[in-house]
Amino acid sequence: xxSNKRILIALHRFAVGGAETQAxxxxxxxxxNGYEIIVGAFGSEEGTGLQRFKRAGIDTIHWGxxxxxxxxxxxxxxxxxxxxxxxxxxxxxVRLLKIDTVIPFTYPANIIFCNWFQKMKVKKCxxxxxxxxIMFQGIKLEKMGLILASKIISNxxxxxxxxxxxxxxxxxxxxxxxxxxxxSGFSEDKKNKYRVVKIANLHGYKDHLTILEAWxxxxxxxGQEKVELxxxxxKLDAYQKLKAYVVENKLEKSxxxxxxxxxxxxxxxxxxxxxxxxxxxxxxxxxLESMAAGLPIVATDILGAREALGEDYPFLVPPKDPVSFAxxxxxxxxxxxxxxxxxxxxxxxxxxxxxxxxxxxKYIQLIENE
Numbered sequence: 001x002x003s004n005k006r007i008l009i010a011l012h013r014f015a016v017g018g019a020e021t022q023a024x025x026x027x028x029x030x031x032x033n034g035y036e037i038i039v040g041a042f043g044s045e046e047g048t049g050l051q052r053f054k055r056a057g058i059d060t061i062h063w064g065x066x067x068x069x070x071x072x073x074x075x076x077x078x079x080x081x082x083x084x085x086x087x088x089x090x091x092x093x094v095r096l097l098k099i100d101t102v103i104p105f106t107y108p109a110n111i112i113f114c115n116w117f118q119k120m121k122v123k124k125c126x127x128x129x130x131x132x133x134i135m136f137q138g139i140k141l142e143k144m145g146l147i148l149a150s151k152i153i154s155n156x157x158x159x160x161x162x163x164x165x166x167x168x169x170x171x172x173x174x175x176x177x178x179x180x181x182x183x184s185g186f187s188e189d190k191k192n193k194y195r196v197v198k199i200a201n202l203h204g205y206k207d208h209l210t211i212l213e214a215w216x217x218x219x220x221x222x223g224q225e226k227v228e229l230x231x232x233x234x235k236l237d238a239y240q241k242l243k244a245y246v247v248e249n250k251l252e253k254s255x256x257x258x259x260x261x262x263x264x265x266x267x268x269x270x271x272x273x274x275x276x277x278x279x280x281x282x283x284x285x286x287x288l289e290s291m292a293a294g295l296p297i298v299a300t301d302i303l304g305a306r307e308a309l310g311e312d313y314p315f316l317v318p319p320k321d322p323v324s325f326a327x328x329x330x331x332x333x334x335x336x337x338x339x340x341x342x343x344x345x346x347x348x349x350x351x352x353x354x355x356x357x358x359x360x361x362k363y364i365q366l367i368e369n370e
Contacts (some may be wrong), residue, residue, distance in 0.1 A: 004036075005100040005367065008122075010113050011041040012067065012106035014050035014060070016234065016260050017201055018285030019130045022155075022176050023105040027058045029177075029360035035367075038097060042067040042108065048262050061097075063090055067108040071141070087116065094120040101150075101367050104128050107135040114145035124150040126366065131282040132304065133162035134205060142166070151366050156283035158303040172366065175307075176283050177359025178292045180351055181265050193228045193254075194333055197271040197295075199264060199286035200278065201233035202257075207277045207300075208238060212245050213322035215255065218329050224254035227333070230271070232261040268293035273332050273339070276305065279319045283307055291350035296342035298328040310349060315342065 007030055009023050027037045039053050040061045053060050065086050073083035090112070094102075102117050102125040104110045110127050117125035127149035136142060146152060146167040153172050154160040160171045196215075200206040208231060215229050231242075235257065246255045261267055268274070274290035274297045281304035288308055290297050299305040301316035309316070315332070317324035332339050 006036040006038065006098055007367065008094065008097065008099045008102045008113075009037065009039040010102055010104040010106075010109035011039060012108045013043045014039075014041045014045045014047070014053070014062075016049045016052070016262065018176075019105045020049055021264075021285060021289075022130070024052055024056065024058075025177055025179065025356055026103070026360060026363060027053065028056050029356050030363070031056075031058065033360070033364060038099070040094075048260060052262070061093075063093060065089070067112060070112055071108060091116060091119050094122065100124065102126070103363065105130060107131075111141050111145050114149045115141055118148070124367070126150060127152045127163075129154040129159040129163055129282065132156065132158035132280050134280060136162070136166075138166070153366070154282070156281075156304050157307050158280075159282040161303075172362070174359055174362045175354055176285055176288055177356035178285075178288045178350060178354055179265075179356060180292050181269070181294075193226060194222070194273075195228050195230065195271045196273045196275055196329065197230045197232060197268060197290075198275050198277070199232050199261075199268070199289055200276070200284075202231065202236045202238045202242065204238045205278060205280055206233075206238070207279050207320065208242050209245065210277045210300075210320050210322050210325060211275055212242060212249075212251070212255065214325035214329060215251065216249055217322065217326035218333075219251065219254055221326075221330055222333065224251070227254055229255045230258055230267070231256070232258045232264065232267055234260050264289055265293060268295060271295060273298065273329065275325070275329065276300065277319075277325070278302065278304075281305070288350060288354050291346040291354070294343050294347045296332055296339050297346060298325060298332065308354070309346070 009027050011023055027039055031037045038059045042063050043066055044062055069086045070083055073079040099122045102113045102122050104113050105128060113125050114127050127146055152169050153174050154163055155176050160173055163171050198211060268290060274295045276284055276287050276299035283304050298315045300319045315328050317328055
């Protein structure tokens, strides 16, 4: 179909993370369905995150300043004056774009656009909760954003449960969607070691440390010559501590920090197993991408993981329990039948519940619903 509606996908930064990947997927889907798409972000990053949108033929814009100038101004007359100067600048930039609907994909974008979209002459703005409330502080701007938002969306049950504490408005769950690779499953010719992968930026709440502690036990069982652990994600606040642990425990031969990885499906196609150890999440994109790649998964037993993998999924372990993690990883390595069964189950579930067609269709319903 052809639509004359212009959609602004609003980001915090042009980074590479789960929310930004979902924003990219939705942008492509809406464009394929005839919408005019613009993706805007604060800051001035020109790296991989921005280039992914450009290669997809999506129009992009930098607002020309950092969001903290609006959300966290200096507590002075100068700071307040500067806040409103940049806020007015943003309002006029969006007005000139003649946007019909704003869909924010990160916490700062939710607050700023839901509070001021009406001043921007935008018809609709959704509050689009992408986590379980990790950054939410209960401040006035957050509460007002929820009041003013045209619709409130969460990508998960944990996100919805959190939002229900702060609003009585209806909350729509739109699960993350993922692209299903044509060829998924492990490619035997790509490596010699048994490869375990975790897709997540190196934040503290992602709890990579528990995986490393479990890995210490795994290498005792199999040796560093036969297994390897790859961390794919930006090296953020947790990186130095994790790197120090690897060195102190002499795990350098089997643990690799890849940093930001652009072609995640290619990496996952080379892996045998995916692991996920966050202690608090909405609907983890890293799990869904691994399911789409046809990988078996060992994950922490949190609401978001159960929502993705199923209530009766047999390879969930308590958070911060490296011994249980190591046992499940070892079980996967030694039982090929169990691994293959789990791989097929995950692939089937992601196709049935978390396709881009399902996700995109639900967003389109809200965009078109007057």
